Amino acid sequence: MGKLTYHLSASLDGYIADRDGNFDFSQPDEEVHAFVNDLQRDVGTYLFGRNMYEVMSVWETWDTSAEPAVVQDFARIWHGADKVVYSTTLAAASTARTRIEKTFDPEAVRKLKAGTESGIGIGGPILASAALQAGLVDECSLFVCPYVVGGGRKYLPDGLNLRLQLLEEHTFGSGTVYLRYRVLP
Numbered sequence: 001m002g003k004l005t006y007h008l009s010a011s012l013d014g015y016i017a018d019r020d021g022n023f024d025f026s027q028p029d030e031e032v033h034a035f036v037n038d039l040q041r042d043v044g045t046y047l048f049g050r051n052m053y054e055v056m057s058v059w060e061t062w063d064t065s066a067e068p069a070v071v072q073d074f075a076r077i078w079h080g081a082d083k084v085v086y087s088t089t090l091a092a093a094s095t096a097r098t099r100i101e102k103t104f105d106p107e108a109v110r111k112l113k114a115g116t117e118s119g120i121g122i123g124g125p126i127l128a129s130a131a132l133q134a135g136l137v138d139e140c141s142l143f144v145c146p147y148v149v150g151g152g153r154k155y156l157p158d159g160l161n162l163r164l165q166l167l168e169e170h171t172f173g174s175g176t177v178y179l180r181y182r183v184l185p
Helices: 030-040 050-056 069-080 104-115 125-131
Strands: 005-012 015-016 044-050 082-086 100-101 119-123 139-146 164-173 177-184
Touching: 005 125, 030 069, 030 139, 044 050, 044 125, 050 082, 104 119, 104 125, 119 125
Parallel strands: 005 119, 005 139, 044 082, 044 119, 082 100
Antiparallel strands: 005 015, 139 177, 164 177
16 A cells, blocks of 8 residues: 655744745755655655645656756656646646646555555645545654754644654754654544
């Protein structure tokens, strides 16, 4: 059975983007990027909301040949995975190996998990919130960046109640801290 992981970076005060939608504070250095790549290697399918998909779709056409090896590595990981985008406004996908779903169907995600041995990544707080509320998320993986942005888009929504078990932690030279939690029933 595939494991569904919610994976994002956030500021110390819990925001993935500031009030202006800026998320530059979360750009990984090479050490963090290499760690992220290792976490993403077994992902066979990414689940995205429209906003996160539009941010991530740059990997489809970006010529990374002059970029550092960690960037080239992630581009290969991106190209090798299927993508499911949940959107009521997108008519067609702009990337390969991508399908658009108009609504989030928890039962379809349960079937996806049951039908694969590969990891499944979920990106974007709105979609992740729906998956968390449906009991689909197995793990939450968070990179806490050493910034306080004072507001914006949260990693987790208000009103969500979860019990978590810490499985792993790692501190990087940049001050970023990785936390991996199992979602408990």
